[in-house]
Amino acid sequence: AQSVTQLGSHVSVSEGALVLLRCNYSSSVPPYLFWYVQYPNQGLQLLLKYTTGATLVKGINGFEAEFKKSETSFHLTKPSAHMSDAAEYFCAVSNGGGAQKLVFGQGTRLTINP
Amino acid sequence: DSGVTQTPKHLITATGQRVTLRCSPRSGDLSVYWYQQSLDQGLQFLIQYYNGEERAKGNILERFSAQQFPDLHSELNLSSLELGDSALYFCASSPQVGAGEQYFGPGTRLTVT
Numbered sequence: 001a002q003s004v005t006q007l008g009s010h011v012s013v014s015e016g017a018l019v020l021l022r023c024n025y026s027s028s029v030p031p032y033l034f035w036y037v038q039y040p041n042q043g044l045q046l047l048l049k050y051t052t053g054a055t056l057v058k059g060i061n062g063f064e065a066e067f068k069k070s071e072t073s074f075h076l077t078k079p080s081a082h083m084s085d086a087a088e089y090f091c092a093v094s095n096g097g098g099a100q101k102l103v104f105g106q107g108t109r110l111t112i113n114p
Numbered sequence: 115d116s117g118v119t120q121t122p123k124h125l126i127t128a129t130g131q132r133v134t135l136r137c138s139p140r141s142g143d144l145s146v147y148w149y150q151q152s153l154d155q156g157l158q159f160l161i162q163y164y165n166g167e168e169r170a171k172g173n174i175l176e177r178f179s180a181q182q183f184p185d186l187h188s189e190l191n192l193s194s195l196e197l198g199d200s201a202l203y204f205c206a207s208s209p210q211v212g213a214g215e216q217y218f219g220p221g222t223r224l225t226v227t
């Protein structure tokens with residue numbers, strides 16, 4: 001069975017500081033990994049995805065994530081936080097391409113301090 | 115805008131009642147997924163349909179059922195509602211070919227009183 005653990009339910013950073021949101025996964029097959037963002041009272045928006053190939057993936061809004069198989073991690077980073085980045089972030093894993101269900105972590109609420 | 119639509123946006127009903135949530139997937143997407151988001155359980159996969167057929171089942175209660183129609187829209191039926199069913203219900207769709215990314219609708223917030 002697959003699972004996702006997001007370390008830290010709340011992360012607070014200052015505007016302009018580095019954002020680091022941690023995600024570790026468990027999967028018996030090569031995983032496909034995703035980060036989604038949820039703004040208040042909205043649905044989930046895809047930030048980025050890892051399938052195969054390059055382990056550093058770039059997404060929207062300046063975010064990127066690195067797949068580290070040896071550490072079973074897929075941490076999300078952004079060099080400089082903006083106030084507009086305040087939201088809830090979810091890491092998710094699936095069994096692979098095609099139509100597969102997503103298994104989500106519990107989410108990390110990111111707060112940006114002015 | 116993801117291209118996935120859900121109605122209604124909000125629903126308030128009483129315990130014991132039955133409700134139907136509706137979802138229209140993105141144009142061309144054959145797969146529809148339903149997820150429940152609650153404070154204590156987080157985001158949980160409920161059920162998936164592909165081109166009208168049930169494809170996968172997750173943590174869906176027997177009081178809940180879903181279907182996908184020939185025009186590919188889907189409905190999630192929740193019956194004998196309990197206070198604990200209060201949650202956000204999301205629909206998502208995905209293309210069959212691709213990395214498996216799913217596109218989420220805005221959700222239906224269900225409040226059971």
